[in-house]
Amino acid sequence: MIPKKTDVLIVGAGPTGLALAVVLAQSGLRPLIVERADKPQTTSRAAVIHAHTLEVLDAIGVTAPMLAEGRRIEKFALRDRDSLLGLIGFDQLPSTHRYLLMLPQDRTEAILLERLAELGVGVVRGVTFSGLSQTGGEVVAKLETPAGVASVTSRFVVGADGVHSAVRQACGIAFDGAAYPGSFVLADVKLDEAEPRDEVSLFFSPEGLVVLAPLPDGHYRVVATVDVARERPDAACIEALFAARGPTDKPLGKVMEVSWSSRFQLHHRLAASYRKGHVFVIGDAAHAHSPAGGQGMNTGLVDACTLGRILTEVLLGKADERALDQYEALRRPAAADVLALAGRLTTAATLRAPVLRGLRNAAFSVATRLPGVRRRLAMSLSGLSRRNASLS
Numbered sequence: 342m343i344p345k346k347t348d349v350l351i352v353g354a355g356p357t358g359l360a361l362a363v364v365l366a367q368s369g370l371r372p373l374i375v376e377r378a379d380k381p382q383t384t385s386r387a388a389v390i391h392a393h394t395l396e397v398l399d400a401i402g403v404t405a406p407m408l409a410e411g412r413r414i415e416k417f418a419l420r421d422r423d424s425l426l427g428l429i430g431f432d433q434l435p436s437t438h439r440y441l442l443m444l445p446q447d448r449t450e451a452i453l454l455e456r457l458a459e460l461g462v463g464v465v466r467g468v469t470f471s472g473l474s475q476t477g478g479e480v481v482a483k484l485e486t487p488a489g490v491a492s493v494t495s496r497f498v499v500g501a502d503g504v505h506s507a508v509r510q511a512c513g514i515a516f517d518g519a520a521y522p523g524s525f526v527l528a529d530v531k532l533d534e535a536e537p538r539d540e541v542s543l544f545f546s547p548e549g550l551v552v553l554a555p556l557p558d559g560h561y562r563v564v565a566t567v568d569v570a571r572e573r574p575d576a577a578c579i580e581a582l583f584a585a586r587g588p589t590d591k592p593l594g595k596v597m598e599v600s601w602s603s604r605f606q607l608h609h610r611l612a613a614s615y616r617k618g619h620v621f622v623i624g625d626a627a628h629a630h631s632p633a634g635g636q637g638m639n640t641g642l643v644d645a646c647t648l649g650r651i652l653t654e655v656l657l658g659k660a661d662e663r664a665l666d667q668y669e670a671l672r673r674p675a676a677a678d679v680l681a682l683a684g685r686l687t688t689a690a691t692l693r694a695p696v697l698r699g700l701r702n703a704a705f706s707v708a709t710r711l712p713g714v715r716r717r718l719a720m721s722l723s724g725l726s727r728r729n730a731s732l733s
């Protein structure tokens with residue numbers, strides 16, 4: 342049922358739209374959250390939750406159930422086939438969460454959805470946002486519903502509608518950046534292995550990168566850089582990547598099952614602005630980059646919680662509308678920082694020239710022996726170096 346008026350219309354019930362709705366609902370507000378898809382997604386996608394995200398999500402009551410289901414990993418190992426280039430530990434992080442949490446994205450979304458239902462708000466599904474106009478501090482949005490076109494008037498609209506955001510386009514906000522050659526293979530696999538691994542392992546090799554990260558249910562997330570990825574990489578494809586890029590002394594094992602696989606085309610983009618009047622963009626609608634470092638969904642969840650707090654203050658009359666400027670001021674530089682981090686990691690992972698690969702390996706092995714460098718990398722990957730760019 343679509344009301345004619347609401348305080349906040351959220352377009353998209355991915356992780357960022359759901360998190361924003363929870364923040365608002367916790368303060369007694371009743372956002373309208375609409376979603377084009379008829380059912381929740383059931384695929385794995387973003388599987389890493391970093392320490393800063395867990396801190397921020399604690400305030401909305403979802404960190405505890407996520408910790409109960411997820412798998413905690415305390416170290417990141419950089420390897421070149423059989424040799425260890427360096428170890429980055431999360432166990433010394435200045436946080437109550439001294440680890441990264443592995444949890445498939447469909448579970449993160451299900452936990453957010455359950456929390457939203459507890460607060461008495463449901464997602465209105467099968468509804469597609471198709472346009473908006475703004476006048477006098479109000480936004481009128483056009484929604485395509487199974488019963489026909491509906492108009493909703495709201496004080497604020499938030500585009501949490503992903504990388505191809507119709508809200509961003511309706512506001513004429515440019516999505517600056519470019520597509521990059523190369524793509525990523527992603528797969529969740531079960532391996533026959535002698536000894537389970539309790540680290541995220543990044544194997545560099547002359548053929549490219551392969552990453553292996555343990556998931557909660559005994560599966561592993563495999564990520565690899567390739568020139569052109571197949572739409573659904575299969576067991577043979579993953580085993581070929583292991584053979585060409587993994588260790589030879591303790592091979593990564595035979596793939597017994599592929600429970601999910603996909604590919605990710607590389608592009609790095611940042612919205613030229615995060616706000617137009619009373620309309621905002623969050624998550625993938627505001628920034629897109631390679632999955633190296635597992636930062637995409639994490640950055641979006643912090644966007645959602647930060648904007649949620651600002652909108653709550655304004656809607657409850659505790660702050661005036663000048664506070665709205667804080668959102669872009671805090672979160673756009675944070676996304677620029679994340680894009681630079683993901684870009685550096687992607688460049689390091691995709692070097693082809695043997696000389697450059699040799700230099701990269703030498704640089705990693707020297708740098709990760711320096712405690713200051715290890716700490717900076719752990720702070721940046723965990724998001725804790727961007728704590729000041731959020732409200733929590």
Ligand SMILES: Cc1cc2nc3c(=O)[nH]c(=O)nc-3n(C[C@H](O)[C@H](O)[C@H](O)COP(=O)(O)OP(=O)(O)OC[C@H]3O[C@@H](n4cnc5c(N)ncnc54)[C@H](O)[C@@H]3O)c2cc1C
Pocket residue numbers: 352353354355356357358375376377378386387388389446468469470471501502503504506507527603604605623624625626632635636637638639641
């Ligand atoms: C195959 C794949 C693998 C990935 N792997 C990783 C990974 O390993 N690590 C990582 O960090 N990230 C990964 N990502 C990215 C990660 O999934 C995103 O960063 C995250 O989902 C962003 O959340 P979001 O809420 O901003 O957008 P989305 O999750 O894209 O959600 C947007 C929602 O809006 C809805 N919507 C869109 N348009 C409209 C409209 N006009 N009207 C109504 N609803 C609309 C969509 O149906 C969707 O439910 C992956 C993504 C994909 C697709």
